[in-house]
Amino acid sequence: MKKSIFICLVAVMFFACKSASSTTASTEAQSPTLSTKLDKKTQVAFKGNWVLTNVSYPGSDYIKVNSFDLADSKCFIGSTWNFISNNNKGSMALTAPSCTAFNSPIVWSINDQGMFVLKILDAGVKAKKVRDGYLLKVGSVSESSFQLIDNINVGGQVKDVVYQFQRAN
Template identity: 55%
Template sequence: MKRIFFLLLLSTAVIGCKSTSVTNTKLDNKTERMLKGNWTIASVYFSGSDYLKVNSFNLEDSSCFIGSDWSFVSNNNKGEMSLNNPSTDCKGFSSPITWYVNKDGNFVLKIINNHKAKDVNTGYILKLNNVTETSFELIDKINVAGQVKDITYTFQRQ
């Protein structure tokens, strides 16, 4: 009898524990459907953006993302992003992406860039904010002079 009680207690403890990993949570399909379509980054803002440079997504200076085009396909969580800022300091870049929105309101992004999605083991977790039919924001955390600050990417529907 003690053995059965111990197994029951052990199974309850195992079932009761769940992962709190941001990448393992359930999807927010309703929000994903709202993001479906073509978008442009209208602005990038962070405290000190007038005089500091930030390398966004390990690709380019954050200002190069203004005017970039993004497409999101909600039924397979794939898409594409393309940097096309005409500034002479910005390089063009285009890549397939995978993405999803979890129940905690986080936008999880992988930039694939000539790899299979399963082979890319780095990505970005951004806070999704102010979602409407025509706009939304992605907020990332950056380190500025030892202080954590928010960088906000504002998207507008094309």
């Protein structure tokens, strides 16, 4: 009797245990944009203060874009961004004279698929409480500049919105 109970317990423990790495791998394979692995090298390159110097729509110069559900994309020209790479926090501020001023903390990262993940936070709200965010492609990156590329739907066609950043002095 004791022997059969022992065998049952061993069998239950064997089938109840699952490797954490296989669970992580299958989750990442099903949803690559939600990967929790980060591209640390690129994140370190983003560290510091930046100015968004241009917003362009290659092949679609006559569209109007409401960027990040905040303001017209042209209002982002001249905006200042700060990226802290060791804790993935920062801030952004819209300062264009003809637009409504806006300042907010942000949480950001670059996942291992090269996607820039951005959450714009309200004052006093923790990032884990914010469910909405933005995924943008990371374009060319150098010591003094980088690009973020968003895709938008315009009349059933996908168009790029390119945000050009320059390192602030």
